[in-house]
Every structure is written in C-alpha cells, then in structure tokens.
Amino acid sequence: MKNKTNTISAKNKYVKTAKKKTSPPKKSLLSKKNKEEQKIPGLEGSASFRKLAAKPRFKKHAERYRNILENIRDGYFEVDLVGNFTFFNDSVCRILGYSSEELMGMNYRQYTDKDNAKKVFQTYNKVYKTGEPTEGFDWLIIRKDGAKRYIEASVSLLKDSSGKPKGCRSIIRDITERKQMEERYRRIFENAQNGIYQSTLEAKFIMANQSMAQILGYDSPEDLIFSITDISSQLYANPEECMQFIEMMEKQGLVKNFEVQFRKKDGRIIWVSRTTQVFRNEKGEVLYYEGIIEDITDRKDSFERLRNALGGTVRALASVVETRDPYTAGHQRHVADLALAIAREIGVSTDQIEGLRVAAIIHDIGKISVPSEILTKPGKLTDLEFGIIKVHSQSGYNILKDIDFPWPVAMMVFEHHERMNGTGYPRNLKGDEILLEARILAVSDVVESMASHRPYRASLGIEAALEEIEKNKGIIYDETVVDACLRLFREKGYKLT
Numbered sequence: 076m077k078n079k080t081n082t083i084s085a086k087n088k089y090v091k092t093a094k095k096k097t098s099p100p101k102k103s104l105l106s107k108k109n110k111e112e113q114k115i116p117g118l119e120g121s122a123s124f125r126k127l128a129a130k131p132r133f134k135k136h137a138e139r140y141r142n143i144l145e146n147i148r149d150g151y152f153e154v155d156l157v158g159n160f161t162f163f164n165d166s167v168c169r170i171l172g173y174s175s176e177e178l179m180g181m182n183y184r185q186y187t188d189k190d191n192a193k194k195v196f197q198t199y200n201k202v203y204k205t206g207e208p209t210e211g212f213d214w215l216i217i218r219k220d221g222a223k224r225y226i227e228a229s230v231s232l233l234k235d236s237s238g239k240p241k242g243c244r245s246i247i248r249d250i251t252e253r254k255q256m257e258e259r260y261r262r263i264f265e266n267a268q269n270g271i272y273q274s275t276l277e278a279k280f281i282m283a284n285q286s287m288a289q290i291l292g293y294d295s296p297e298d299l300i301f302s303i304t305d306i307s308s309q310l311y312a313n314p315e316e317c318m319q320f321i322e323m324m325e326k327q328g329l330v331k332n333f334e335v336q337f338r339k340k341d342g343r344i345i346w347v348s349r350t351t352q353v354f355r356n357e358k359g360e361v362l363y364y365e366g367i368i369e370d371i372t373d374r375k376d377s378f379e380r381l382r383n384a385l386g387g388t389v390r391a392l393a394s395v396v397e398t399r400d401p402y403t404a405g406h407q408r409h410v411a412d413l414a415l416a417i418a419r420e421i422g423v424s425t426d427q428i429e430g431l432r433v434a435a436i437i438h439d440i441g442k443i444s445v446p447s448e449i450l451t452k453p454g455k456l457t458d459l460e461f462g463i464i465k466v467h468s469q470s471g472y473n474i475l476k477d478i479d480f481p482w483p484v485a486m487m488v489f490e491h492h493e494r495m496n497g498t499g500y501p502r503n504l505k506g507d508e509i510l511l512e513a514r515i516l517a518v519s520d521v522v523e524s525m526a527s528h529r530p531y532r533a534s535l536g537i538e539a540a541l542e543e544i545e546k547n548k549g550i551i552y553d554e555t556v557v558d559a560c561l562r563l564f565r566e567k568g569y570k571l572t
C-alpha cells in the first residue's frame with residue numbers, strides 16, 4: 076500500500092496543483108455569493124480530519140474508509156463549488172482515463188462537451204440550491220484518449236463545519252455498455268415492423284411503438300395511448316375474445332400467435348396475431364402485459380381465398396364420382412359430417428380436422444375407376460365385382476397423391492378400408508400403422524353405409540350400425556373412435572344428416 080499511488084495521501088500536493096490549474100475561473104456551479112467558498116480542501120487536506128485521523132481510534136476508521144474507496148469499482152469524487160476535482164478515488168482516474176496528477180483540480184468542462192457541461196451544471200446547481208440529493212443522472216464524458224463514455228452519477232451536497240455548502244460529492248459508474256444496449260433495443264423498438272406494446276390489467280396501453288399506432292390506424296403512439304381507454308371494447312371486434320385471451324394469460328403467462336380481429340381507429344376490422352407475456356411482481360401480482368402484434372389481414376384474406384378455392388376444387392372432384400353413383404353423393408357428405416363430429420369429440424387438432432374434412436368429402440373418389448354397372452348393381456355382388464370395387468382405395472390414392480395438400484389426404488383415402496387387426500385392404504395395415512384420420516373415416520364410413528339404403532339392400536338402421544362398431548370395438552375398429560361415435564349418437568343426440 077505504501078508504494079501504491081494514493082490519491083488520498085497525495086492530496087495536499089494535488090490541492091496545490093489544482094490552484095495553478097483552475098485559472099482562468101470557470102463558470103461557477105453555484106451563485107456568485109458563494110464564490111468565496113470555492114477553495115475547498117480535500118478530505119485529508121482538512122485540518123480537522125488530520126487531527127482526528129491522528130487519534131488511534133479514528134486512524135482505524137480513516138484507514139477503513141480509505142480501503143473502501145480504493146477498492147470499489149464505482150468512482151467517488153468531490154468537487155468544489157465551481158466543479159473542480161478536490162478529491163477522488165482510483166476508479167475516477169480509470170473511468171476518465173487521466174492520472175491522479177492530471178485529474179486533481181480539473182474542471183468538469185474539460186471532460187465534457189458543451190451540451191453535457193450544461194446538463195452537469197444544471198444538475199449540480201439544483202442539488203446546491205435545494206440541498207436534495209439526486210440519483211441516476213447520466214451524461215457523456217470524453218476521456219483523455221478521446222473515447223466517449225456514458226456515466227451515471229448520484230450527487231449530494233457537501234457542507235463545511237458551519238453548515239455552509241462547500242461543494243458536491245458524487246458516486247459515478249460507467250454505464251456505456253448498458254446505454255449501448257438500451258440504444259439497440261430502442262432502435263429495434265422504434266423500427267420494428269410489428270407493433271410492440273405494454274398494457275395494464277385495466278386494459279389501457281402504457282407504451283406503444285410507431286408500428287403499433289400505424290397498424291391500428293392512429294397518428295402516433297401518444298394518440299393511441301390517449302385514445303384507447305378500454306382495449307376490450309374499443310379494440311376487440313368481438314369483446315368476448317378479450318376475456319378468452321385474459322383467461323389464457325392467467326393460466327399460461329404467455330400466449331403465442333393468438334389470432335383475433337381488431338377494430339382500427341376508422342372502424343375498419345383487421346386480423347392481428349397477438350403474442351403476449353405477463354409480467355408479475357415478487358408477490359405474483361400482475362404488473363403489466365407486454366407483447367407484439369402483427370397485422371395478418373392480407374395473409375388471412377389470401378388464406379381464405381385459397382381455402383375457398385380448395386373447397387371448390389374438392390367439391391368438383393367429389394361431384395365427378397357422385398354423377399356416376401347417386402348413392403355415393405349423399406354418402407361422402409354424410410361421412411364427412413360424422414367424421415368431423417367424431418374428430419371434435421376426440422379432441423383432434425383444428426388443422427387435422429381441416430385435412431380430414433377434405434379427405435372425407437372425396438374418400439370414394441377412386442370409385443370413378445369402377446364400372447357404373449357394378450356401382451349401381453342391385454343385389455349381391457360377386458367376389459369378382461367386390462374385388463373390382465376394392466380397388467377404389469388404391470385408385471383414389473393414385474388420383475390424389477400428386478396434389479400438394481397441406482395434409483396427407485391421399486393417404487387417408489388410401490387407408491380408409493384398413494382395419495385395426497390387419498383384415499382390411501389394400502395393404503392389411505394394423506393399429507397405429509393406420510392414420511388416425513383413416514381410422515375415423517373407417518368408422519364413419521361403416522356407420523353411414525349400414526344406416527343408408529344401397530342398390531343391393533335396404534337400410535339396416537342406425538342401431539344395427541352402432542351395434543356393429545360396438546361389437547368390433549378394439550378388434551377391427553379403433554376403440555377411442557368407436558367410443559366417441561357411440562357417445563355422439565347415444566348421449567349427444569347426433570343424427571346422420
């Protein structure tokens with residue numbers, strides 16, 4: 076410690092140097108009447124401190140105090156009433172890039188630009204005038220090597236033994252990295268294409284970026300924040316969806332890609348995808364929601380057009396086989412209706428249900444390859460004729476396999492006559508080898524067929540159909556699918572349309 080440069084022990088020398096350096100006088104941080112108080116000695120420069128520090132009891136305290144100042148990462152300094160350094164620790168030298176000899180007596184204007192010097196003056200002057208300390212004050216310094224760094228300071232007033240202000244003391248910290256990070260996030264926030272926002276539990280916005288305002292048709296984020304006082308009634312096209320959203324937030328804490336219709340300022344309805352996270356305090360109470368919205372109106376419109384086009388194409392395909400076999404016409408629609416009801420009852424995903432809808436409505440498309448004499452033949456079919464009909468699964472697959480559906484539609488059609496125990500056709504698949512959608516189609520197909528009239532027999536009735544699937548539940552038909560189908564008919568009043 077003896078050989079180490081010690082700012083504190085070298086104090087008197089620096090004070091003398093400071094006297095030479097501080098001329099010409101800089102603009103005082105304080106008012107003129109306090110000019111006589113400018114020459115403030117540093118801590119060890121004060122006679123009273125020297126006297127006290129000489130006493131063994133206080134010597135120990137002074138030593139501890141010195142050790143703390145020397146070892147903290149934060150800079151500690153004192154300035155006189157015009158802002159000249161009178162006392163500082165090594166961290167101040169490190170932060171500013173000057174040696175302790177250079178720094179002693181240096182004025183704040185020597186390491187700040189004009190704008191920042193003004194900020195510094197105003198802050199320190201306010202502390203002087205009010206006597207109130209301040210925290211979190213940041214400004215830009217220019218180091219000796221020319222590098223610019225941000226520092227954050229707390230400032231409080233220093234008084235002499237008679238209670239008169241004699242300068243200020245500050246603790247400073249280099250916050251350049253934090254500032255740069257904040258700046259990066261600020262740029263992302265401001266330039267993001269998506270709307271970014273924070274909102275309260277009371278359904279008000281507390282923060283929004285320009286894109287958020289733009290998406291919702293407001294002139295500025297301020298316009299949006301001021302105008303929307305109730306998100307639920309003003310923004311949601313269907314306010315009950317807001318409640319649904321809040322319930323999901325309560326349960327999950329994070330809701331991703333919640334697609335909902337919002338009302339713009341001019342009343343137009345748009346589709347947005349909303350991803351939101353809840354922020355809570357340590358007691359678990361909700362502080363605010365933070366999230367992103369994306370305008371997906373164009374995508375939704377395109378999707379809707381494609382969906383309609385696909386629906387039209389599928390109906391056209393279905394009608395091809397239906398014109399050749401009037402019994403198939405109603406059959407495919409009825410099977411589709413029952414298959415979707417079963418899928419919903421099981422809890423199949425919305426996306427899978429969409430695929431199943433398409434497959435069901437054309438599941439017998441392959442019958443186009445079966446001569447209409449066989450399809451419409453009254454009476455029992457011969458083995459040969461039945462063999463020809465059985466080809467329709469493969470034919471259907473062949474017709475559909477090159478269509479790039481977002482679902483395995485061709486495979487569903489291919490497998491709709493497979494059976495759980497491997498007794499189906501055309502590939503004798505078993506159990507999970509068969510697509511779930513195909514297992515649903517199989518049950519729906521059997522129930523609808525048995526309950527309907529056929530060219531070769533009258534209807535066997537719905538009860539006989541349900542008994543057939545119940546009897547073979549878990550053997551040739553999927554157990555879960557059969558249970559769902561039986562529940563629909565026997566408990567939920569489902570009827571074939």
Ligand SMILES: [Fe+2]
Nearest residue numbers: 438439491520
């Ligand atoms: Fe079939």
